[in-house]
Amino acid sequence: MNLLVYIFYKRRFLFLSSGCIFAKILVELKVYQMKSILIKNASVVNEGTIEVKDVFVVDGFINQIGQDLSPENVEQTIDGTGKYLLPGVIDDQVHFREPGLTHKAHIASEAKAAVAGGVTSFMEMPNTKPPTTTIEKLEEKFTIAANTSLANYSFFFGATNDNIDEVLKVDKENVCGVKVFMGSSTGNMLVDNEKTLSELFSKCKMIIASHCEDDPMIKENQDKYVEEFGEDIPIKYHPKIRSEEACYSSSSKAVALAKKHGARLHILHISTAKELELFDNNIPLSEKKITSEACVHHMWFNDKDYETKGTLIKWNPAVKTAEDGKAILEAVIDDRIDVIATDHAPHTLEEKDNVYTKAPSGGPLVQHSLQVMFEFYKQGKISLEKMVEKMSHNPAILFEVEKRGYIREGYWADLVLFDPNASQTVAKDNILYQCGWSPFEGTTFSGKVSHTIVSGHLAYADGEFDESVKGKRLKFDR
Template sequence: MSSLLIRNARLINEGIIRETDVFCKNGFIEQIGSGLGQSADTVIDAKGNYLLPGVIDDQVHFREPGLTHKATIQSEARAAVAGGVTSFMEMPNTVPNVLTQELLAQKYGIAARTSLANYSFFMGGSNDNLDEVLKTDPETVCGIKIFMGSSTGNMLVDNAKVLEEVFRKSPMLIATHCEDEGTIRANAAHYREVYGDSATAAIHPLVRNEEACLKSSSMAVELARKHNTRLHILHISTADELALFDNTVPLKEKRITAEVCVHHLWFDADDYARLGNLIKCNPAIKAPHHKPQLWQALLDDRLDIIATDHAPHTWDEKQQPYWQAPSGLPLVQHPLLLMLEAASQGKISLEKVVEKMCHAPADCFQIDRRGYVREGYWADLVLVDPAQKTVVAKDTIQYQCSWSPLEGTVFGAAVTHTVVSGHVAYANGRFDDTTLGKRLRFAR
C-alpha cells in the first residue's frame, strides 16, 4: 500500500488539541510529530485544519440484502465516508433477517466487495435461534442484537425464557433496542380510536412513549446485572432512563453502557410540525424537556457513545399516512458536522466530540487498534476545515434515498478528507474506490 503524510494539522485526540504531522504507511500510523521529513506517495497540507480519528458509528441500517430499493452497503458506506465516518456496525433486520451464521457471512461478503468504509455486522437474536447466536465469534463480530421492542422488520424477542438464556449464555456484547411492545400496542390502539386515519407524526412520541422505553430498558439492565452480561443499550431517548446508567467507573470497566443518537440531541417533538414523518423513528424523538437532560448525561458520561441509527427509506414511503409510513431517517453523512456545530454553540467541547464518536466506540466494543490517532494503529483519519461551510442539499446528499431531514441546514465546517485504513477514500468531494474498507477485529 502507498504512504501518506499529513502536515500542519491541528490534531484533536485523547483530550488534547495540538499541531503535528502524521505519517502513515501500509495502512497504519507510523509516526506522529512535528516537522516530519519523510517522503510519501501522497502529501496533504492540512493548513491548520482539524485532524480527528475516524468516526465509528455503532448503529446503522444499510438495508442490504433484501431492501436495496432503499439503500445498499455500497451507497451508504460512501455517504458515511463523505461525512468522516470510517467504520460502521450494521444491524441484522435486513431481508432475510440475519439469524444464522451463514446469512451473517453473506453480509460480510457483500461488504468485502463493496464497502468503502470499514465494517462489522451484528448477529441477530430471535425467539428461536439461540444455538446460532452462541456460535458467534467475539473476535470477528461486533455483537449480538436483540430487539426488545419491534421496529422496522420482524425480529421482536418477547419470550422471557429466551431473553433469560441469551443474557445468561452470551459470550459477548449484547446490544438492545429497548421499547416495551405491550405498552406500544396499547398506546397505538388508543390513538387509533382517537385520531383514526387523520393521525400525524406528532403522536409518535405518545405511541412510543417514555413508559415503553423505561420499562424495557429497566428489564434489560436487570437481566444484565443478574447474569453479569456485557450490555449496550442503543438510542436512549428519554430522561426517565438516565438513572439506569453509571458514571462512577471508566468506560473500559463498565458492564452496562448506553448510546445516544444525533437526532435525539438535535430534534425534539416540536419539529414534527415542520418535518412530520421525515423524523418518525423508533424510539421516537420526544418532548423538548428530554433533550437538555440527554446532553447533560452525555457530558457527565452516563451516556457513552454518539451514533446515528442511520435508517433510510424512500421519499415515497415517507409520504404515506402516519400509520403506514416506516420509521427511520438517514443521518450517516452528517453526524460529525452535527456535533461540531453543537461544539460551536458551546454545548460540547471538540475534545468531547472526539471522545464520544471515536474513542468511546472503540473502547466500548474493544475494537482492535482503531478509534485513536496513535502510532501502530490503523490510519482512520478525518480532516475538517472549521471555516468552510457545508450546505445540506439534494446535490450533496450521498444517500441512495436522496433526501435528508437536514436539508437546508448550513454547517459552519466541512469534511475535506477521509482516510480509511490508510487509503484516502474521500478528498474534497471526490471518492476513490480503488481500495475498500477492512473488516473490523475485536480484542476480546
C-alpha cells in the same frame, strides 16, 4: 531442500518456496500497497488534547506523529493547516438495508455517504431481508461488504425467540455483537419470550446491544389514537405512542436482566431523560458492564419539529421533548452515556410520504453526524475532545476494536480532516444517500469534512472518491 525467499512486507513475512510462481508475490504486493501520506500542520484532536502536528501514514498504518516531520518516500502530502485532524468516527448503529431492501440503500451507497461524513467504520444491524439470524446469512453480508464497502465494517448477529443455539456460535473476535429487539421490530426479530431472554443474557458472552421499547404498551397507546383519528394519526402524537414510559419499562427490564446474569449490555438510542437514571458515570468505560448510546437526532430535533418535518423525523424510539434532548447531551458530557451514533435507517421519500400508521420509522443520518456534533461544539455545548471521545475513542473501547479509534503510532490510519471554516448547506445536490433526502435539508453547518483516510487509503478528498481500495473487516481484541 527448497530455498526460502523472505519478503518483509506490511509488518509481516511472506514465506514462499522457490517453486512458487512469482506472480503471486506481485499480487500480494498489489493488494497491500498504498500510497504513503504525510498530513502537515493539522490540529490533532486526540486523547483529550488538541495540538498542531504532522502525521505520516505508511502501508495502512500511522507510522509517525510529531512536528516538522520530513520522512523519506512521501508519495502524497496533505496540508492540514487550519483544519482539525480527528480519528475516524466509529458508528456502532446503522441500517444499510442490504440484502433484500436495496430499493432503500446498498452497503456501497451508504458506506460512501458515511466516508464523506467522516465515518470510517460502521457496525450494521441485522434487520435486513432475510434477517441476519444465521451464521450463513451473517457471512453473506461480510462478503458483500468486502467487495463493495468503502468504509471498514462489522455486522451484528440478530437474536430471535428461537435461535439461541446460533447466537452462541458467533465468533466474538470477528463480530461486533448480538442485537436483540426488546420492542417493536421488522420481521420476526422481536424477542419477547421471557425464557429466551433469560437464556440469552445468561449464556451470551458477547456484547448484547438492545433496542428497548415496551411493545404491548406501544400497541395500547396506538390503539387509543387509532380509535380517535383512524389511520391518519397526527405525527405529533408519535412520542406519546412510543412514550417515555414504554422506553423506560423496556430499558429498566434489560438492565435488571443484565445485572442478574452479569451480561454485557449496551442499550441503543436513549431518547428520554428518565432512562438516564439507569446508567453510571463513576466506572471507567473499560470496566462497565452496562453501557448506553445517544443518537444525533435525539439531541438535534425535538417534538416541536414534527410540525415542519412530519414523518421525515419519525424514528423509533421517537424524538421527544427539548428537555429530553438537552438531558441526553448532558449525559453524553458527564459520561452516563458512552457513545454517539446515528441509527442511520433510510427509507424512500415515497415510503415516508404516508399516513402515520403506514409511514416507516427511520431516516438517513450517517453523512452528517460529525457536522451535527461540530455545530454543538460551536454553540458551546460540547468540547471537541469530548466529541472525539464519544464518536471515536469510546466505541473502540466499548467494542474492543483492534487498533482503531485513536491517532496512535502503530494503529490503523483511520483519519478525518475537518475544515471548521467551510460552511455547507445540506441540499439535494450534495446528499449522497441512495434515498436522496436528509432531515437536515436546508440546514447550514459551520464546517465539513475535507478528507477521509480509511485504513491508510485516501478514500475521499474535496468531494471526490477513490474506490480502488475497499474498507477492512473490523477485528475485536477479546
